[in-house]
Amino acid sequence: MIPQHLFRNSLTTHAEFDSKTDAIDVAKAFPRKVQGKTILVTGVNKTGLGFSALHAFASQSPAHLILASRSSDKIKECIDALKAEFPNVKYHALNLDLSTQKSVRAAASELLSWDEIDALDIVVNCAAVFGFGETQRTVTDDGLELHFATNHIGHWLFTNLIMPKIIKAATRNPKGATRVINVSSGSPFTAGIRWSDINFEKMTKDLPEDEQPSEFLHKMFGMTINEETVYTYLEAYNQSKVAxxxxxxxANARLYEKYGIVALSLHPGIIRTELGRNATKEQREIINDMKNDYKTLSQGSSTTLVAALDPKVVDGLTAQEPVVFLADCKMIALPPKSSSKENAERLWSLSEELTQEKFSW
Incomplete structure (x- = not known):
């Protein structure tokens, strides 16, 4: 349960939207923000938040919907389902494996080559991995811990590579209408970045105190940690979601004043999706015992739609106070550890280093 004093209700158009609001109702509230637009969503599958968001967008007649996933079969399944209900939208499949920079660059290059898609009005970075049950870390071909590589670096690199088409959309749209939405989680309320050990190679006892894993959070998931713990999937996931x-x-520091492009992040809530498909029976029982207030897929996507469409959410965006996070369809405050400009710039520099890529537009 999120404390009510953290919500900033004045920064959304519809104060009545909350944790029970359906995504399609948000889309219906802002039809002109969708009609004729080109929207890209990563991480699409029929039982996930990406598809639910796409379904809501499709209901309001966008010109193009781009479905990005590492699974061609899942993309096809989603397109077939959307076409059956909304046949007048143009759907496009994009193969994208965010865990490998080679695949990210190939996907971005392909998208940039599409003459039919000359601009991107809204990009929703929804894909994620959560390594339930993993006791050993997985390192990608690029030498990065899997959660960080996929959930952050993959999206960071992909979004920056396709920025020319996002900027093109911004030249046509009112300031603040062109958006990049990064779907995070509840992790930023309590977690941070493991700056001294991004790849999880050190024991807990060798980390600075403010980078050591939370024993309380791990107990919630039935996990035991000690001073010799090196890796836990929960800590790796939390770090990637703070990122x-x-x-x-x-991104806002680079894009909002210059181009009018807005980036926002959000916590969709607790939803049963494929993200937990690798959980053990014991882990599922622990999670069920938490008595979480689970959302449906549509309710889980509603905050994404508010972030993508509501014109009022940019009212609090200033150089001094970049208000960028939402939960339960409302703007919300975050601790400095997960939202400060200083840490944001530190992560941007690290991301450039890890991808050997610098971006300036």
Missing amino acids: NVLFTVA
Whole structure:
């Protein structure tokens, strides 16, 4: 449960939207923000938040919907379902494996080559991995821990590579209408970045105190940690989701005043999706015992739609106070550890180093 004093209700158009609001109702509230637009969503599958968001967008007649996933079969399944209900929208499949920079560059290059898609009005970075049950870390071909590589670096690199088409859309749209949405989680309320050990190679006892894993959070998931713990999937996931927010803050510093492009991040809530498909029986029982207030897929996507469409959410965006996070369809405050401009710039520099890529537009 999120404390009510953290919500900033004045920064959204519809104060009545909350945790029970359906995504399609948000889309219906802002039809002109969708009609004729080109929207890209990563991480699409029929039982996930990406598809639910796409379904809501499709209901309001966008010109193009781009579905990005590492699974061609899942993309096809989603397109077939959307076409059956909304046949007048043009759908496009984009193969994108965010865990490998080679695939990210190939996907971005392909998208940039599409003459039919000359601009991107809204990009929703929804894909994520959560390594339930993993006791050993997985390192990608690029030498990065899998959660950080996929959930942050993949999206950071992909979004920056396709920025020319996002900027093109911004030249046509009112200031603040062109948007990049980074779907995070509840992690930024309590977690941070493991700056001294991004790849999880050190024991807990060798980390600075403010980078050590939370024993309380791990107990919630039935996990035991001690001073010799090196890696936990929960800590790796939390770090990658904080990175989503810091990417958002740094992107606004580069894009909002110059181009009118807005980046926002959000916590969709607790939803049963494929993200937990690798959980053990014991882990599922622990999660069920938490008595979480689970959302439906549509309710889980509603905050994404508010972030993508509501014109009022940019009212609090200033150089001094970049308000960039939402939960339960409302703007919300975050601790400095997961949202400060200083940490955002630190992460941007690290991301450039890890991808050997610098971007300036």
